[in-house]
Amino acid sequence: MKTQRGPAVALITVLGLILASLVLDIVQASNPIRDAFSYLAAPVQYGLASAGRAIEGVTERMRTRDALVEENRALREENAELRNQIVLLHEAEIENESLRRLLEFKRAAPSQQLLAAEVIGRDPNNLLDYIIVDRGRADGVGRNMPVLAADGLVGRISDVSENAATVMLITDPSSSISALLQRSRATGVVQGAQGHRLVLRYVTPDSSIELGDIVITSGLGGNLPKRLVIGQVVEVLQSEAAMFQEAALVPAVAASDLERVLILLNFVPVDVASEAPSAEE
Amino acid sequence: MLTVMAVAGLMAGLLLPTCALACRIVGVHPDLLMVVAVSWCLLRGRREALVFAAFGGLAADIQSSGPLGLLTAATIVATLAASIGEINVFRTVVPLPYVTILVASAAYYTVTVIGVLLTGRPLELGRLLITSVAPAVLLNLVSMVPAHWLAQRVSGSLAPSTADWSS
Numbered sequence: 426m427k428t429q430r431g432p433a434v435a436l437i438t439v440l441g442l443i444l445a446s447l448v449l450d451i452v453q454a455s456n457p458i459r460d461a462f463s464y465l466a467a468p469v470q471y472g473l474a475s476a477g478r479a480i481e482g483v484t485e486r487m488r489t490r491d492a493l494v495e496e497n498r499a500l501r502e503e504n505a506e507l508r509n510q511i512v513l514l515h516e517a518e519i520e521n522e523s524l525r526r527l528l529e530f531k532r533a534a535p536s537q538q539l540l541a542a543e544v545i546g547r548d549p550n551n552l553l554d555y556i557i558v559d560r561g562r563a564d565g566v567g568r569n570m571p572v573l574a575a576d577g578l579v580g581r582i583s584d585v586s587e588n589a590a591t592v593m594l595i596t597d598p599s600s601s602i603s604a605l606l607q608r609s610r611a612t613g614v615v616q617g618a619q620g621h622r623l624v625l626r627y628v629t630p631d632s633s634i635e636l637g638d639i640v641i642t643s644g645l646g647g648n649l650p651k652r653l654v655i656g657q658v659v660e661v662l663q664s665e666a667a668m669f670q671e672a673a674l675v676p677a678v679a680a681s682d683l684e685r686v687l688i689l690l691n692f693v694p695v696d697v698a699s700e701a702p703s704a705e706e
Numbered sequence: 707m708l709t710v711m712a713v714a715g716l717m718a719g720l721l722l723p724t725c726a727l728a729c730r731i732v733g734v735h736p737d738l739l740m741v742v743a744v745s746w747c748l749l750r751g752r753r754e755a756l757v758f759a760a761f762g763g764l765a766a767d768i769q770s771s772g773p774l775g776l777l778t779a780a781t782i783v784a785t786l787a788a789s790i791g792e793i794n795v796f797r798t799v800v801p802l803p804y805v806t807i808l809v810a811s812a813a814y815y816t817v818t819v820i821g822v823l824l825t826g827r828p829l830e831l832g833r834l835l836i837t838s839v840a841p842a843v844l845l846n847l848v849s850m851v852p853a854h855w856l857a858q859r860v861s862g863s864l865a866p867s868t869a870d871w872s873s
Binding site for chain 2: 553621
């Protein structure tokens with residue numbers, strides 16, 4: 426039968442070692458042994474400490490990373506919001522400028538009853554120059570009413586529904602306006618032409634046309650009020666054989682950039698056909 | 707599917723002209739409705755594209771100051787012209803959509819110009835070609851790249867179109 430002496434021997438050995446170390450400590454002979462142990466244990470301790478620091482660093486970094494991700498997300502959101510605010514502010518600035526100019530125009534002509542309208546659409550057909558505005562019959566808008574911008578004439582109301590109206594721009598080939606050269610007082614007709622252009626026609630050969638001349642409405646025919654700016658002469662098309670002079674104009678209002686317009690409500694266009702005396706009269 | 711195309715056409719007819727205005731260059735915008743109809747015709751066949759074109763054209767016509775039905779007719783004619791390229795053998799040829807859009811644009815503007823002239827509006831044909839038609843055709847060609855890519859993705863996610871063996 427085998428006796429179990431192992432644990433007892435181990436216990437006695439440990440107790441012996443403790444006793445021996447105590448004796449060595451009392452007689453102060455333990456230092457070399459401590460030094461030897463330290464010498465052997467130091468690299469292990471250093472390694473363990475480094476590993477501990479590394480683990481601590483990883484957890485710290487993870488904690489920091491999570492915070493940074495969160496902070497980054499918050500900053501991105503804030504950035505997007507600020508960008509949006511900048512766009513809105515810029516838009517408000519443009520709108521403000523546009524409204525200020527319209528208001529100045531309105532103040533300069535207090536007798537005119539002007540209604541501000543937003544451009545909400547354009548004709549889907551590339552061959553036609555029309556815009557759609559957000560004011561209609563409900564706002565007092567009627568057919569043939571003049572439509573203006575701060576810089577001059579835009580066009581005429583060609584069709585009205587309850588809450589919207591279609592404006593035929595002066596650059597549409599169907600548009601025809603009685604006009605006057607501001608400097609020489611020569612009269613003519615401004616017609617729209619393809620490519621958003623204007624042409625002044627039927628100016629008598631003895632009239633003077635110069636580059637830069639301002640062309641305004643003459644009021645003849647009663648379709649439009651007098652003295653609205655139409656455009657400026659950029660090219661004089663004179664021919665010896667032609668009965669009349671012509672000139673190419675640049676429109677005072679760039680219709681492609683229009684966002685807001687003014688509708689002149691208190692101008693009643695004269696229907697020349699109904700005013701003319703009939704043959705029986 | 708044809709009902710879906712009718713609704714999609716109406717929606718596109720209302721929305722695409724507005725989108726197209728954002729792409730205006732020298733005062734001319736691409737005819738996005740027609741571009742989409744042509745692209746759909748190449749991908750899904752004439753029937754669906756014609757329904758799309760008819761309803762889309764009608765919605766665009768409501769917003770136009772031109773004669774009612776002109777844009778509908780023009781879009782339908784352009785789609786019919788595009789259906790020449792619908793033949794299956796050539797459907798995978800890469801330049802096909804771009805060649806087709808040129809043919810379709812020519813058909814579209816032929817109808818539009820005739821329609822506008824018939825209403826008595828004065829048009830200078832020579833200048834019209836340079837200032838309006840040529841830039842618009844070019845814009846249609848450029849618009850065909852994203853439009854056809856998008857139409858391919860949408861078409862790919864739908865059930866394949868049914869073949870009509872009766873004709």
